[in-house]
Amino acid sequence: LSKSFKAVRNSFYFIPQGAGVDVKYGIDLWRGFFISARVVDCFRPAINIDVSHSCFYKRQSLINLICDILNGDECEVRFHPNQLRSNTELQPEHLSLLIPELKGNRHWNI
Structure with missing residues:
Protein backbone atom coordinates (compact mmCIF):
# COMPACT_ATOMS: atom_id res chain seq x y z
CA LEU A 1 0.00 0.00 0.00
CA GLN A 60 13.94 14.13 -11.50
CA SER A 61 17.46 15.44 -11.12
CA LEU A 62 18.09 18.91 -9.74
CA ILE A 63 19.48 20.13 -13.07
CA ASN A 64 16.29 18.98 -14.86
CA LEU A 65 14.16 20.75 -12.25
CA ILE A 66 16.14 23.96 -12.77
CA CYS A 67 15.51 23.72 -16.53
CA ASP A 68 11.79 23.03 -15.98
CA ILE A 69 11.47 26.09 -13.72
CA LEU A 70 13.39 28.35 -16.11
CA ASN A 71 11.42 27.10 -19.14
CA GLY A 72 8.16 27.65 -17.25
CA ASP A 73 5.14 27.35 -19.49
CA GLU A 74 6.99 28.36 -22.66
CA CYS A 75 6.29 26.18 -25.69
CA GLU A 76 9.87 26.52 -26.89
CA VAL A 77 12.54 25.00 -24.64
CA ARG A 78 15.12 27.69 -23.88
CA PHE A 79 17.10 25.84 -21.21
CA HIS A 80 18.33 22.27 -21.63
CA PRO A 81 20.39 20.28 -19.08
CA ASN A 82 23.25 19.94 -21.60
CA GLN A 83 23.51 23.75 -21.80
CA LEU A 84 24.01 24.33 -18.08
CA ARG A 85 27.57 23.86 -16.88
CA SER A 86 29.45 24.80 -13.72
CA ASN A 87 30.52 28.09 -15.35
CA THR A 88 27.01 29.01 -16.60
CA GLU A 89 25.99 32.43 -15.32
CA LEU A 90 22.25 32.97 -14.85
CA GLN A 91 20.61 36.36 -15.12
CA PRO A 92 19.02 37.96 -11.98
CA GLU A 93 15.51 37.31 -13.35
CA HIS A 94 16.37 33.59 -13.63
CA LEU A 95 17.67 33.50 -10.06
CA SER A 96 14.52 35.23 -8.79
CA LEU A 97 12.51 32.32 -10.23
CA LEU A 98 14.81 29.60 -8.90
CA ILE A 99 15.66 30.69 -5.35
CA PRO A 100 12.11 30.57 -3.89
CA GLU A 101 11.51 27.12 -5.45
CA LEU A 102 14.78 25.59 -4.29
CA LYS A 103 14.98 27.13 -0.82
CA GLY A 104 14.35 24.56 1.89
CA ASN A 105 13.58 21.72 -0.53
CA ARG A 106 15.80 18.68 0.07
CA HIS A 107 14.21 16.07 -2.19
CA TRP A 108 16.60 15.88 -5.11
CA ASN A 109 17.92 12.97 -7.15
CA ILE A 110 21.58 13.60 -7.84
Whole structure:
Protein backbone atom coordinates (compact mmCIF):
# COMPACT_ATOMS: atom_id res chain seq x y z
CA LEU A 1 0.00 0.00 0.00
CA SER A 2 2.78 2.47 0.85
CA LYS A 3 4.26 2.00 -2.65
CA SER A 4 0.93 2.97 -4.23
CA PHE A 5 0.04 5.98 -2.08
CA LYS A 6 1.73 9.02 -0.56
CA ALA A 7 0.20 10.06 2.78
CA VAL A 8 0.09 13.76 3.66
CA ARG A 9 -1.78 14.39 6.94
CA ASN A 10 -5.36 13.18 6.33
CA SER A 11 -4.92 12.85 2.56
CA PHE A 12 -3.68 9.95 0.48
CA TYR A 13 -2.44 10.51 -3.08
CA PHE A 14 -2.08 7.84 -5.75
CA ILE A 15 1.57 7.72 -6.84
CA PRO A 16 1.32 7.90 -10.64
CA GLN A 17 2.80 5.10 -12.70
CA GLY A 18 5.06 7.04 -15.03
CA ALA A 19 4.25 10.74 -14.91
CA GLY A 20 1.45 12.64 -13.22
CA VAL A 21 -0.39 15.52 -14.86
CA ASP A 22 2.32 18.02 -15.85
CA VAL A 23 1.45 21.54 -14.65
CA LYS A 24 4.85 22.91 -15.75
CA TYR A 25 7.65 24.40 -13.60
CA GLY A 26 8.79 20.89 -12.56
CA ILE A 27 5.49 20.08 -10.84
CA ASP A 28 2.99 17.24 -11.33
CA LEU A 29 -0.63 17.14 -10.18
CA TRP A 30 -1.59 13.97 -8.26
CA ARG A 31 -5.10 12.70 -7.56
CA GLY A 32 -6.10 11.34 -4.15
CA PHE A 33 -8.63 11.49 -1.36
CA PHE A 34 -9.08 13.15 2.03
CA ILE A 35 -10.45 11.20 5.01
CA SER A 36 -11.76 12.43 8.35
CA ALA A 37 -13.89 10.94 11.14
CA ARG A 38 -16.43 13.12 12.92
CA VAL A 39 -19.28 12.99 15.39
CA VAL A 40 -22.54 14.30 13.90
CA ASP A 41 -25.91 14.99 15.49
CA CYS A 42 -24.19 15.01 18.90
CA PHE A 43 -23.59 11.25 19.04
CA ARG A 44 -23.34 9.48 15.66
CA PRO A 45 -19.91 8.74 14.17
CA ALA A 46 -19.40 9.62 10.51
CA ILE A 47 -16.58 9.25 8.02
CA ASN A 48 -15.98 11.98 5.45
CA ILE A 49 -14.15 11.01 2.23
CA ASP A 50 -13.51 13.67 -0.43
CA VAL A 51 -11.56 13.73 -3.69
CA SER A 52 -8.34 15.68 -3.34
CA HIS A 53 -5.65 16.95 -5.72
CA SER A 54 -2.22 18.28 -4.84
CA CYS A 55 1.00 19.32 -6.55
CA PHE A 56 4.26 17.45 -6.04
CA TYR A 57 7.70 18.01 -7.52
CA LYS A 58 8.48 15.65 -10.38
CA ARG A 59 10.92 12.88 -9.56
CA GLN A 60 13.94 14.13 -11.50
CA SER A 61 17.46 15.44 -11.12
CA LEU A 62 18.09 18.91 -9.74
CA ILE A 63 19.48 20.13 -13.07
CA ASN A 64 16.29 18.98 -14.86
CA LEU A 65 14.16 20.75 -12.25
CA ILE A 66 16.14 23.96 -12.77
CA CYS A 67 15.51 23.72 -16.53
CA ASP A 68 11.79 23.03 -15.98
CA ILE A 69 11.47 26.09 -13.72
CA LEU A 70 13.39 28.35 -16.11
CA ASN A 71 11.42 27.10 -19.14
CA GLY A 72 8.16 27.65 -17.25
CA ASP A 73 5.14 27.35 -19.49
CA GLU A 74 6.99 28.36 -22.66
CA CYS A 75 6.29 26.18 -25.69
CA GLU A 76 9.87 26.52 -26.89
CA VAL A 77 12.54 25.00 -24.64
CA ARG A 78 15.12 27.69 -23.88
CA PHE A 79 17.10 25.84 -21.21
CA HIS A 80 18.33 22.27 -21.63
CA PRO A 81 20.39 20.28 -19.08
CA ASN A 82 23.25 19.94 -21.60
CA GLN A 83 23.51 23.75 -21.80
CA LEU A 84 24.01 24.33 -18.08
CA ARG A 85 27.57 23.86 -16.88
CA SER A 86 29.45 24.80 -13.72
CA ASN A 87 30.52 28.09 -15.35
CA THR A 88 27.01 29.01 -16.60
CA GLU A 89 25.99 32.43 -15.32
CA LEU A 90 22.25 32.97 -14.85
CA GLN A 91 20.61 36.36 -15.12
CA PRO A 92 19.02 37.96 -11.98
CA GLU A 93 15.51 37.31 -13.35
CA HIS A 94 16.37 33.59 -13.63
CA LEU A 95 17.67 33.50 -10.06
CA SER A 96 14.52 35.23 -8.79
CA LEU A 97 12.51 32.32 -10.23
CA LEU A 98 14.81 29.60 -8.90
CA ILE A 99 15.66 30.69 -5.35
CA PRO A 100 12.11 30.57 -3.89
CA GLU A 101 11.51 27.12 -5.45
CA LEU A 102 14.78 25.59 -4.29
CA LYS A 103 14.98 27.13 -0.82
CA GLY A 104 14.35 24.56 1.89
CA ASN A 105 13.58 21.72 -0.53
CA ARG A 106 15.80 18.68 0.07
CA HIS A 107 14.21 16.07 -2.19
CA TRP A 108 16.60 15.88 -5.11
CA ASN A 109 17.92 12.97 -7.15
CA ILE A 110 21.58 13.60 -7.84
